[in-house]
Amino acid sequence: MRILVTGGAGFIGSNFVHRTLARRPETRITVLDKMTYAANPDNLAGLGGFDVELVEGDICDTALVDRLVRETDLVVHFAAESHNDKSLRDPMSFVRSNVEGTVALLDAAVAHDVRLHHISTDEVFGDLALDDPAKFTPETPYAPSSPYSASKAASDHFVRAYVRSKGLRATISNCSNNYGPRQHPEKFIPRQIINLLHGQAPRVYGTGENVRDWIHVDDHNDAVWAVIERGEIGATYLIGADGERSNLQVVGDLNEIFGRGRGDFVHVTDRPGHDRRYAIDAASIRSLGWEPRHADFAAGLRATVDWYREHPRWWERAREAAEEIYRASEREL
Secondary structure, eight states: OOOEETTTTHHHHHHHHHHHHHTTTEEEEEEEEOOOOTTOGGGGTTTTTOOEEEEEEEEEOOOHHHHHHHHOSEEEEEEOOOOOHHHHHHHHHIIIIIIIIIHHHHHHHHHHOOEEEEEEEGGGGGHHHHHHHOOOTTTSOOOOOOOOOOOOHHHHHHHHHHHHHOOOOOEEEEOOEEEEEOOOSHHHHHHHHHHTTOOOEEETTSSSOOEEEEEEEHHHHHHHHHHHHHOOOOEEEEESSSSSEHHHHHHHHHHHTTTTTTTTOOOOOOOTTOBBHHHHHHHHHHHHTOOOOOOOOHHHHHHHHHHHHHHHHHHHHHHHHHHHHHHHHBBOO
16 A cells, blocks of 8 residues: 655654554555654655655645645544644634645645545544533534634544545544644643753643543554544544543643642643643544554553653753743743
8 A cells, every 4th residue: 555644754653654564564565744843754764675655845846735635545644733832923824724724735636536535633622611511523613712723623624524525535633732742842741741851840831720631642642543544434533542631730730740749830821722622532443443552651651751761862952942942932930
């Protein structure tokens, strides 16, 4: 099988490439990545024995996208601008990458009748009250809270529109928060880990009561393959591992791993429009026979800490750039 993986040098996409080749070594993979700050060529290190090609390019480049899609059997679309804080400062870059780039891929997939799987986020549904027993389902109405989630919601709608009006063979998955190796230091868990590796206290937005539904990146990518192989064309699948934890709980878990008190952290100014709680009802993905392998969040978190501890050269430069962005907006409370 020939697969085009967009955003395959980023966090989830590169882990998808590694996971795919470990389990399907005969697969031929082309990675299309713009190689922005969130991508890292080192994410694809160690794949010299496999048929992998890295193409540096923009998914908005219609001629390039058309050529690559024409040569493939399957498109797995991870590429996206994904940082909420950055989307508040520069929303148009999110519109371009997440909406216009997705439409370019859809046009090429229709033109060459290529199967496509679109990776999306649970953030398109907005948020839930902290005491609400409900969880997101494929039928939950969209209510995005940030320019990032609004752009992902728009891209989801374009996929569905192309399935209905142009015969696109596509599926969608909306996943909860991922964690694991190769995640950029701008994101919550790696940022706290790297702060702790420097002997600094973790930093928490506002009260820290906001809840996220965590899933290990390998479990997410196994679920993506379940959708590709057994999912219904035109359907949406929600991917989650029943991993609801507040930011305070996650920081407490990390502090314990580093031998610090659970309450040793710094409160900083909350993010505008900060969603309260995400929670996935994973019945749709479990109906395909998928189950998470990393059900023990504490064990997965320890393994993730070990990866960052063992790979300082991977994150050092990226960390400084990310911290510069945070310094411009954060204020200790």
